[in-house]
Amino acid sequence: MALVAMFVMTTGFVQPYVDDQAKILEPVTKDLILSKNNRYLQTKEQPQISVITVKRLDKLTPPKLNSYKRTAFIVVGKKGKKQNVQIYSSKDLHGAFTADSRMNIIRAAADTLRSPNKATFNEGIRFVFRACATKIDQEYQYTLDKYDLSNDELNQISHPRRVALPVAFGIAVIVMGLAYLFRTVRAKQENSKD
Incomplete structure (x- = not known):
C-alpha cells in the first residue's frame, strides 16, 4: 500500500517537463529538458523549465500561469510551416525573465527558430532552453554546468547585436x-x- 501511494505521489502529481502535442521535438531535445530538470530536483528551490508544443500560433500562454512557482515555460506554436516561440515564467522568476531578456533569448536563436528543417529548429529550441536554464541558475546562484550557455553564447543574449548604434x-x-x-x-x- 505504501509503495502504491509513493508511486502515485511521485508520478501522478508531477507536471510533465515535455508536452509535445505538435510532435516536433527530437529525442536529443527531450533528453536535455529531462536531464536539466532532474538536476533541478536535487536543489532546495526545485525550479523547472517546461517545454510545450501546440498546433496553433496564438494563445500560447500556459493555463493557470499565475498558480505556478519557480517555473519557466517555453511554448512552441506550430501551424503548417509557421512557428512561434514564446517564453513565460511564474511571478517569482520575473526578475530573471524580463521582457528584454526573453526577447534577447529568442532574437539570439531567431535564425534556427525560423528554419523549416526539424533538426535545425530543435537546435534553436535547445539554445532557448539552455538560455532559460542559465537565467535560472544565475537567479538562484547555482554553479553553471554543461547544460548552461558558454560565455560566448551568453554574450549574444546579454549584448545583442544592436542596429541602433x-x-x-x-x-x-x-x-x-x-x-x-x-x-x-x-x-x-x-x-x-x-
Missing part, C-alpha cells in the same frame, strides 16, 4: 556632410555676390 552613426555622418555642403554652397553664393 550603426544607424545613428550613419545618420550623424549624413547630417554632418549635408551641413558642410550647405555651408560650402552658401559661402560660394556670398562670394559670387561680392
Whole structure:
C-alpha cells in the first residue's frame, strides 16, 4: 500500500517537463529538458523549465500561469510551416525573465527558430532552453554546468547585436556632410555676390 501511494505521489502529481502535442521535438531535445530538470530536483528551490508544443500560433500562454512557482515555460506554436516561440515564467522568476531578456533569448536563436528543417529548429529550441536554464541558475546562484550557455553564447543574449548604434552613426555622418555642403554652397553664393 505504501509503495502504491509513493508511486502515485511521485508520478501522478508531477507536471510533465515535455508536452509535445505538435510532435516536433527530437529525442536529443527531450533528453536535455529531462536531464536539466532532474538536476533541478536535487536543489532546495526545485525550479523547472517546461517545454510545450501546440498546433496553433496564438494563445500560447500556459493555463493557470499565475498558480505556478519557480517555473519557466517555453511554448512552441506550430501551424503548417509557421512557428512561434514564446517564453513565460511564474511571478517569482520575473526578475530573471524580463521582457528584454526573453526577447534577447529568442532574437539570439531567431535564425534556427525560423528554419523549416526539424533538426535545425530543435537546435534553436535547445539554445532557448539552455538560455532559460542559465537565467535560472544565475537567479538562484547555482554553479553553471554543461547544460548552461558558454560565455560566448551568453554574450549574444546579454549584448545583442544592436542596429541602433550603426544607424545613428550613419545618420550623424549624413547630417554632418549635408551641413558642410550647405555651408560650402552658401559661402560660394556670398562670394559670387561680392
